[in-house]
Amino acid sequence: MQAKLVEVFTRATARVFEAYFGEKPEHGSPTPLPKDASLEFDFSGLVGVAGEVRGLVVLSFQREEISRLLLAISNAPPASLDKSIRDFLGEFANVITGNTKKELGETISAFSLPRILEGRPHQPRWPAQEAEILQIPFAAKSARFALTLALKSADGVSP
């Protein structure tokens, strides 16, 4: 179960990123983070997960890289780049989590509306439960980003 959770979220992240930007990202191995970890990124989109599988899913980018990506696919420069980044990150995190439900089924019963954290570094409010925090680095042609999972299944096993 734990490996499956990481696999499903990693696959969904790569698939959604490629659909949006036309670049297939490569991913590295999951790295455990400490319980009080801060994220060395400018922006993160967070979605809370509830159900048999519960916890937090976080997608993080550096401002310069995500700006470049968004400008590359925009028809016109946005009025506010930071607003566009926040909007994109919320949608990206939401779509990835939604896509995992196909494979995880009823183990995820609900997920929250996305939240955004910004300013480097920033510290999400990690779940109080004993969920392990794992970070999976991604690298595409135009950007590096990270998927961080703090998930725990009801049987007590972390991802």
Added chain:
Amino acid sequence: MKILIVDDSSFARSQIRKVLLKGGWAENALVEAENGLLALKLLESETFDLLLLDWNMPELSGMELVSKLRTMDAFRKLPVIMITSESDKLLILEAFKAGVTDHVGKPVDEKILLDKIRKIFPGS
């Protein structure tokens, strides 16, 4: 043919708009709303042929909007395609029960969305 795109994410709306422009729709045939309440106001003041609707939105969700529209004579038969990241079969079934005409997953696949619109409006 006029289309109302309803999604709280401007990124998602721009993705859908891009697909429709590629599909041959004119800019002025595409109108956007960022939540269900604004969509309802637009529907009451303008005529639309198709509603492309996100499911998870603040204010008035996609499900709430469709349920409401189906109780109103003017919109009982308005085609509605739900566009959502939700891949949960039960939720999609619920959406059909609420009255959506069809469903497309996010991220939006250009061919799937255009095929579904053409299925509702052959020749479009």
